[in-house]
Amino acid sequence: xxxxxxxxLLTATLGALFIVAVWISAPRESAxxxxxxxxxxxxxxxxxxxxxxxxxLVHFSPPPxxxxxxxxxxxxxxxxxxxxxxxxxxxxxxxxxxxxxxxFRVIVELLLHRAYTDGLMPVxxxxxxxxxxxxxxxxxxxxxxxxxxxxxxxxxxxxxxxxGILLLANVLAIAMLSAPTPFRVFMNxxxxxxxxxxxxxxxxxxxxxxxxxxxxxxxxxxxxxxx
Numbered sequence: 001x002x003x004x005x006x007x008x009l010l011t012a013t014l015g016a017l018f019i020v021a022v023w024i025s026a027p028r029e030s031a032x033x034x035x036x037x038x039x040x041x042x043x044x045x046x047x048x049x050x051x052x053x054x055x056x057l058v059h060f061s062p063p064p065x066x067x068x069x070x071x072x073x074x075x076x077x078x079x080x081x082x083x084x085x086x087x088x089x090x091x092x093x094x095x096x097x098x099x100x101x102x103x104f105r106v107i108v109e110l111l112l113h114r115a116y117t118d119g120l121m122p123v124x125x126x127x128x129x130x131x132x133x134x135x136x137x138x139x140x141x142x143x144x145x146x147x148x149x150x151x152x153x154x155x156x157x158x159x160x161x162x163x164g165i166l167l168l169a170n171v172l173a174i175a176m177l178s179a180p181t182p183f184r185v186f187m188n189x190x191x192x193x194x195x196x197x198x199x200x201x202x203x204x205x206x207x208x209x210x211x212x213x214x215x216x217x218x219x220x221x222x223x224x225x226x227x
Contacts, residue, residue: 003118006111007199014104014210015042022085025092034085045076046206053201059193060180066196067181070204077209081216090220098218099157100144102164105137108207120194122178124186125171133171136164136211154222161218168211175204 022038023031049069052058060066080086090098109131115121116128123129143160177185178192194200 003111003114003120004199006107006114007202010104010107010111011046011199011202011206014206015046017101018042018210018213021089021093025085025088038085046202049201049205050198053196053198058196058201060196064181066179067176069201073205073209074212077212078216081213081220086213086217087220087224090217091224093221094148095157095218095221095225096144096147098214098221099140099147099160102140102211102214103137103144104207105133105140105211107137108203109134109137112203115194115200120200122186122192124174124178125192130174131171133167136167140164154225157218158222161215161222164211165215168208168215172208 019035019039019042023035026034049058052069058066058069109127112121112131113126113128116123116126125131127134139160143157147157174186175192175195177183180193195203
């Protein structure tokens with residue numbers, strides 16, 4: 001039960017943080033309109049993906065809808081980060097906050113480890129196995145605090161950002177190789193069919209989206225500062 005609550009609360013928190021970021025970074029004369037749009041679309045995405053999973057519409061069996069949902073999530077994250085909304089957030093939110101925000105991945109990894117110890121998730125998806133993404137979360141908090149204290153190093157932030165992307169790509173690769181598809185490699189562990197159910201579906205559709213969006217926005221912030 002606590003694991004379910006943790007996933008739901010973290011999903012809601014990430015959605016709320018995005019809405020707040022839109023509000024802070026939007027032009028004052030249109031902030032309410034942009035924030036309302038962001039709130040409606042965020043709630044719709046979380047609601048639709050959760051409802052689809054709850055109704056059994058998300059699965060790896062033919063026709064496989066889960067891989068399509070993952071691809072849609074990646075496109076959403078990158079497209080949103082490259083949009084004018086992403087650009088305003090990159091320019092309107094302090095770099096220290098953009099970096100420190102990725103500290104939410106510590107919570108994700110603690111939840112995933114609990115899922116593993118509960119027998120829900122294969123070990124390779126946790127930090128007891130091949131998932132090292134908790135490093136991104138811990139270093140995000142440390143680097144964010146360092147930046148907030150007045151220090152600056154575009155090269156260090158860029159290097160951290162690349163590291164975070166690589167660690168996230170590692171997790172995504174492990175997840176796909178653990179899924180019940182013809183490409184499955186980890187045969188001696190439970191498959192990743194658990195992420196097709198609610199609230200676990202929000203791991204790829206909200207938490208991974210939030211992480212990718214954050215990385216792209218950090219690169220945009222660095223580019224904007226350089227200009």
